[in-house]
Amino acid sequence: MDTIHDITPNTLEMPRFDDGMVNISELIRILAQSLVNEVMDAQADEACADGNQRNGYRQRKLVTCVGEITLKIPKLRTGSYYPEDLLTRWSRTDRAVIAAISEMVANGVSTRKVERVAKAMGIASMSASQVSRICACLDETVEDMQQRDLSGATYPYVWLDATYIKRREAGRVRSTALVTAIGAGSDGYRRLLGMDAIDTETHEGWKGFLLSPRERGVAGVLCVTSDAHEGLRRAIQEIFPGASWQRCIVHLMRNASGVAPTRQKRGAVLSILKAVFAERDPALVRELYRLAIDEVGAFCPKAAEILEEAEPDALAYLDFPYEHHVRLRTNNVQERANRELKRRSRVVQAFPSRKSLIRLMGAVFSEMDEEWSSRRWFSDGSIARAVEGAQVNAPAPSYSGSAAEHAARIISLVMADNPIPGRKAA
Numbered sequence: 001m002d003t004i005h006d007i008t009p010n011t012l013e014m015p016r017f018d019d020g021m022v023n024i025s026e027l028i029r030i031l032a033q034s035l036v037n038e039v040m041d042a043q044a045d046e047a048c049a050d051g052n053q054r055n056g057y058r059q060r061k062l063v064t065c066v067g068e069i070t071l072k073i074p075k076l077r078t079g080s081y082y083p084e085d086l087l088t089r090w091s092r093t094d095r096a097v098i099a100a101i102s103e104m105v106a107n108g109v110s111t112r113k114v115e116r117v118a119k120a121m122g123i124a125s126m127s128a129s130q131v132s133r134i135c136a137c138l139d140e141t142v143e144d145m146q147q148r149d150l151s152g153a154t155y156p157y158v159w160l161d162a163t164y165i166k167r168r169e170a171g172r173v174r175s176t177a178l179v180t181a182i183g184a185g186s187d188g189y190r191r192l193l194g195m196d197a198i199d200t201e202t203h204e205g206w207k208g209f210l211l212s213p214r215e216r217g218v219a220g221v222l223c224v225t226s227d228a229h230e231g232l233r234r235a236i237q238e239i240f241p242g243a244s245w246q247r248c249i250v251h252l253m254r255n256a257s258g259v260a261p262t263r264q265k266r267g268a269v270l271s272i273l274k275a276v277f278a279e280r281d282p283a284l285v286r287e288l289y290r291l292a293i294d295e296v297g298a299f300c301p302k303a304a305e306i307l308e309e310a311e312p313d314a315l316a317y318l319d320f321p322y323e324h325h326v327r328l329r330t331n332n333v334q335e336r337a338n339r340e341l342k343r344r345s346r347v348v349q350a351f352p353s354r355k356s357l358i359r360l361m362g363a364v365f366s367e368m369d370e371e372w373s374s375r376r377w378f379s380d381g382s383i384a385r386a387v388e389g390a391q392v393n394a395p396a397p398s399y400s401g402s403a404a405e406h407a408a409r410i411i412s413l414v415m416a417d418n419p420i421p422g423r424k425a426a
Contacts, residue, residue: 060144
């Protein structure tokens with residue numbers, strides 16, 4: 001049963017399973033094989049219209065998403081015929097399979113699993129090395145993303161972070177920092193500004209990484225959000241001079257509560273800081289933060305010292321448009337991306353090389369970047385106010401009295417819910 005004519009007259013000759021059910025996958029494979037061969041026959045006949053003659057066939061196997069098919073490529077007595085619009089010379093895997101396998105790899109499917117999936121698709125054999133070669137088609141997409149020109153917009157906001165992923169080097173497994181920069185452009189859309197794998201989060205490593213997006217056109221940076229890594233802070237100051245640095249408040253809360261000696265005191269530190277950042281009015285947040293330093297200092301001086309030192313950087317977001325406060329003050333946009341990267345890479349466990357790590361993580365980020373390009377993150381009006389340096393447009397306070405009075409009431413309620421034995425009066 002090799003052609004479409006062999007199966008259409010009598011449905012009893014359709015490919016079937018042992019239980020008598022029609023094998024739909026095999027039926028589609030045969031139909032595809034027959035259709036492609038008949039198209040090539042028609043094209044070869046057209047090529048012979050000027051007097052040339054056919055001279056048999058040469059067979060080639062082609063792996064497709066419906067299984068392996070046998071192509072009967074017509075030969076001509078004079079000249080040659082090759083179906084350039086059907087398959088690429090020297091390639092035995094069509095574009096659909098390349099795309100499918102690339103997507104599986106980008107979704108965190110290991111090469112062994114891809115091989116099993118390929119067999120289920122009807123592909124006779126596909127080794128792990130063959131899958132890896134096919135995945136090289138991702139390299140061009142990732143390279144384009146890493147090298148693209150970014151000068152078409154300014155980027156008032158940038159978020160930086162690193163996540164550690166295991167890879168092999170010199171015969172042993174080691175953790176590699178995958179560093180990423182995500183920006184919000186003056187058009188209101190998010191973009192991946194840069195991605196790279198570095199050995200350690202040093203000042204030199206971060207500076208070398210940040211030079212790339214700057215050289216590709218990233219300018220007009222007003223605020224950079226990150227954690228408090230000292231090397232990263234120095235690199236930000238050198239590469240984006242004049243930009244404010246926003247210390248991620250989630251990391252700050254962890255740092256401050258982490259030095260508390262008991263679980264009860266850790267809970268109290270967290271409760272106080274959550275109350276501070278639950279408020280949106282800039283004046284009230286500033287008053288609450290100062291009171292929080294005093295209250296925490298009464299039972300945990302080390303935590304109070306961290307908070308006092310971090311005050312200007314933790315509250316930097318209050319100087320920008322009100323609508324941007326929630327997204328500016330944390331590194332959540334990076335944390336969500338990191339969770340997706342971890343999920344996709346979990347099945348790999350340890351990447352065989354730095355190149356393979358960049359390939360897969362770049363493919364994942366390429367997918368995210370494409371999704372971001374379809375959804376505006378900041379409105380035109382609000383991002384324009386940030387670029388122009390307009391004053392914060394916070395709504396009128398909803399509380400009665402002054403910000404200091406309302407802050408004192410909030411802190412007293414929090415401390416009543418979190419009593420600390422032996423606490424000194426603030």
